[in-house]
Amino acid sequence: MKVASIQFAGMLKEPELNRQKAACMINEAADRGARLLVLPELWPAGFEPQQVFAQAETMRDVTVTLLRRLARERRIFIVGGSLAEKKDGRLYNTVVAISETGEIAAKYRKAHLYPQEEHKIFCAGDEWTLTEYNGLRLGLLNCYDIYFPEFARNLTLRGAQMLAIPLLVKEKITEVCLLARARALENNCFVIMANQAQPVAAGQSLIISPDGHIVAEAGPKEEVLMAELDTHSLAYLRQEFNNLNYRRNILDEIDNSQL
16 A cells, blocks of 8 residues: 655645645645555644634635545545644644545544643543544544553554554654654554654654554655555564564553552
């Protein structure tokens, strides 16, 4: 399966320009054979705390409508990064996945909000989210979620074979890349990480195999990062070298009420 990480800079207060750029890069990836694509976090309008509510959208507004049209026309599965979603007077940092028929396959509202400005603006989601494309179970994370190994592990225990991780990371990209490889290796799953590019963020998006090796790596600038994933290797690794087969859940399940 050919996949793509769409790395670009979502400029502040330029939603229409950002959508045009996203559409262009999505079409480029589809032209090059990608069937599953992942976009960055909060790309439609960037992240400026004072402007988030004014630029927030619903699932029926222009950004998701655009992604649905592109998915349907190009017959591709799009993990559309995240957008500021307004719902019942609240804001969520929401990842939306669009099927190749143009339908919304899944929505994931970010559970772990970054403890500086983000948690003052968004409400946290409280559900794990999985979807499926071409027989592959896909778990959705969003940026800061990557710091919580139990979150990715729970997605894996619920059947995830691939983790899609939109990002908006500028200062801590080295440790985030390390964590992405760890999440792949410890869970024997593919990871597709899509960061925003410079000057907004650091770029360096990754596509990682289930043994923790980097399959494709972006630089700091805007690019369509492509890779062809060998899903047969996933089945082999999970059969022969799956550490989860030896996991003693009586020891690694944490109940905070007992701490």
